[in-house]
Amino acid sequence: MEYTIQKLGRMAGVSTRTLRYYDEIGLLRPARINSSGYRIYGPKEVDRLQQILFYRELGMSLEAIREVISSPSFDRVQALREHREKLLEKRAQLDLLLINVEKTIEACEGRIAMSDQEKFIGFKQKLVEENEEKYGREARDKYGDEAVDRANRKVLNMTKEQHEELESLSRELAETLRAAVKTGDPAGELAQKAADLHRKWLCFFWDEYSGEAHAGLARMYVEDERFRAYYDKDQPGTAAFLRDAILIYTGLKE
Amino acid sequence: MEYTIQKLGRMAGVSTRTLRYYDEIGLLRPARINSSGYRIYGPKEVDRLQQILFYRELGMSLEAIREVISSPSFDRVQALREHREKLLEKRAQLDLLLINVEKTIEACEGRIAMSDQEKFIGFKQKLVEENEEKYGREARDKYGDEAVDRANRKVLNMTKEQHEELESLSRELAETLRAAVKTGDPAGELAQKAADLHRKWLCFFWDEYSGEAHAGLARMYVEDERFRAYYDKDQPGTAAFLRDAILIYTGLKE
DNA sequence: AGTTGACATTAACGTAACGTAAAGGTGTAA
DNA sequence: TTACACCTTTACGTTACGTTAATGTCAACT
Incomplete structure (x- = not known):
C-alpha cells in the first residue's frame, strides 16, 4: 500500500508539515519521489512512523528518536515492549493525578484539608521523560565528556x-x-x-x-x-x- | 506558608525559569517581592500554580490558561470537575494505545495481521487538545470574525x-x-x-x-x-x- | 479547451515555552 | 571573610512545528 503525504498524515493524525519536517531532518524519508516531485510513502515508512509516534508520545526528542531507531542494533519488538512499560508507568501517574484532582475538589469544598505537598502529587512525570532523553544520548556518548562536564556544575x-x-x-x-x-x-x-x-x-x-x-x-x-x-x-x-x-x-x- | 522561587519549584516539579517566565507573562505573579527583590509566593499562588499545571497537563496553551483562570466568571471547583473528565478521557486513550502496542508486538512476531489503520489507533488525542485551545478563545471571541475568517479558507x-x-x-x-x-x-x-x-x-x-x-x-x-x-x-x-x-x-x- | 479546486512543492519567517549562559547582588555558615 | 548556594535581570538559543507565499500538478466539470 502506498500513500501520499496527506493520506499518510490523515491516517496517522499528523499534519503534512510534520511529515515534511521529519523528511527534512532525516527522521522519516519517503520511500520514493514520483515524477512530479511528490513524496510517496510505503509500508516500511508506515511502520517507522508508528514507532516514531510511540516514542514521541513518551516525550522523547526527535533527535533522540532518530538516534535510537536508526541504530543498527535497534530491536523493534524490544522497543515495543519498552513502550508498553512506559505507557503503564504513565497510566499509573495519571491515576495519581486523578486522585489529586478529586481530593482537591473536596478540599475546595472544605470537607478535607490538604497539604501543599499533596497538591502536586502526580505531576512528576517529567522525571521519566527526562530520563529517556538522556539515556538515548548516553548510550551513544558512552558516558563521555558530558558526564565529567556536568559533574562539576550546578x-x-x-x-x-x-x-x-x-x-x-x-x-x-x-x-x-x-x-x-x-x-x-x-x-x-x-x-x-x-x-x-x-x-x-x-x-x-x-x-x-x-x-x-x-x-x-x-x-x-x-x-x-x-x-x-x-x-x-x-x-x-x-x-x-x-x-x-x-x-x-x-x-x-x- | 511562604515559598521562595526554588522551594515552590521543587515542590511543584517545575524549574525556576518556568516560574519566572510565568511571572513575566502575567500567568503567575508572586504574592510580593521582598526587600532584596526576591519573589515570594503565598498559599494563593500555590493553588493557582496547581490549577495551571492541571490545564498544562491537558495540553492547553499558557495564553489560554491565563484567559480562563483570570476570567471573573472562573469557577475553581467547576474547572476541577472538567479536569477530572478530561483526565479520564486521556486515560481511555492511553488504554487504546496500550492495546495498540500489544497488538503491534504480536503482529511483529507474525502471529496476527494488522491493518495500517489499526497501527495508529490511540494517537488521536490531539483532537481533544486542540479542542480545548479553541474553546477558550471562542468563549471570549464569541464566535467573532475568526469563524467567518476561517470559513472560506482551506x-x-x-x-x-x-x-x-x-x-x-x-x-x-x-x-x-x-x-x-x-x-x-x-x-x-x-x-x-x-x-x-x-x-x-x-x-x-x-x-x-x-x-x-x-x-x-x-x-x-x-x-x-x-x-x-x-x-x-x-x-x-x-x-x-x-x-x-x-x-x-x-x-x-x- | 479552459477553468476550477483540491492536492503537491520549496522557501522562509514566526511562535511557544522554556533552556542556557553571562554578569552580578544576597544571606548565612565555617 | 570567604565560600557557596541562593536570588536577580538580560538576552540569545532551541525544539517542533504553524503559517504564509509563490508556484506546480491533476482530475473533474463546463
Whole structure:
C-alpha cells in the first residue's frame, strides 16, 4: 500500500508539515519521489512512523528518536515492549493525578484539608521523560565528556547526579519497605531504615525538613483511602506500616 | 506558608525559569517581592500554580490558561470537575494505545495481521487538545470574525468546520449505535444509519472509500478481543452489532 | 479547451515555552 | 571573610512545528 503525504498524515493524525519536517531532518524519508516531485510513502515508512509516534508520545526528542531507531542494533519488538512499560508507568501517574484532582475538589469544598505537598502529587512525570532523553544520548556518548562536564556544575533544578541519586533512592526505598513490611515490626531496623530513606527522598523536594511535617505527610498517606489504595496496591498495609515507622522515627508517636 | 522561587519549584516539579517566565507573562505573579527583590509566593499562588499545571497537563496553551483562570466568571471547583473528565478521557486513550502496542508486538512476531489503520489507533488525542485551545478563545471571541475568517479558507489538516463536523458526527454515531443495538436488528433502519455514519466518519481519515476496506475494519473490531472489550465497554455486543450492520451495509455479508 | 479546486512543492519567517549562559547582588555558615 | 548556594535581570538559543507565499500538478466539470 502506498500513500501520499496527506493520506499518510490523515491516517496517522499528523499534519503534512510534520511529515515534511521529519523528511527534512532525516527522521522519516519517503520511500520514493514520483515524477512530479511528490513524496510517496510505503509500508516500511508506515511502520517507522508508528514507532516514531510511540516514542514521541513518551516525550522523547526527535533527535533522540532518530538516534535510537536508526541504530543498527535497534530491536523493534524490544522497543515495543519498552513502550508498553512506559505507557503503564504513565497510566499509573495519571491515576495519581486523578486522585489529586478529586481530593482537591473536596478540599475546595472544605470537607478535607490538604497539604501543599499533596497538591502536586502526580505531576512528576517529567522525571521519566527526562530520563529517556538522556539515556538515548548516553548510550551513544558512552558516558563521555558530558558526564565529567556536568559533574562539576550546578544545574538549576537538579544535576544529573542528583537525579540518579533520586532514582536509586526511590528504588532502595521501595525494596527496603517491601522487606520491612514482611518483618511486621515498624520499630525494627529495616523499618527505621525505610523511614530514613523516606526522609532523604523528601529532602529532594522539601529542603526544610521538620519531623512534624514528615509525620503529617505519613498520616496523610493512610488517612485518605484513595492514596492508601494507590500506595498499598503492591502489598496491602504498606502505607500504614510506613506511617507507623515514620511516627517512631520522628519520635512523634502519640 | 511562604515559598521562595526554588522551594515552590521543587515542590511543584517545575524549574525556576518556568516560574519566572510565568511571572513575566502575567500567568503567575508572586504574592510580593521582598526587600532584596526576591519573589515570594503565598498559599494563593500555590493553588493557582496547581490549577495551571492541571490545564498544562491537558495540553492547553499558557495564553489560554491565563484567559480562563483570570476570567471573573472562573469557577475553581467547576474547572476541577472538567479536569477530572478530561483526565479520564486521556486515560481511555492511553488504554487504546496500550492495546495498540500489544497488538503491534504480536503482529511483529507474525502471529496476527494488522491493518495500517489499526497501527495508529490511540494517537488521536490531539483532537481533544486542540479542542480545548479553541474553546477558550471562542468563549471570549464569541464566535467573532475568526469563524467567518476561517470559513472560506482551506486548512492543511482540517478546517474548524470539518473538525466540528467530525465531533458532531462522532456523537451522532455513538447515539445512533446505542439506540440501534437496542433494536437488535443489524439490518434495521437505525443500524444502517449507524453504518452510514461510520462510513462518513471513516472518510474523514481514509479518503479512498471501499466497501471491502470498511468491512475489513468492521471484522477487525470484533475479532480482536482487546479492541472488542474496549468498544463494548458501554454496552456488550456493540462491536459485533456494528460489524454485522456494516457487512449488510456494504453488501459483503458472506 | 479552459477553468476550477483540491492536492503537491520549496522557501522562509514566526511562535511557544522554556533552556542556557553571562554578569552580578544576597544571606548565612565555617 | 570567604565560600557557596541562593536570588536577580538580560538576552540569545532551541525544539517542533504553524503559517504564509509563490508556484506546480491533476482530475473533474463546463
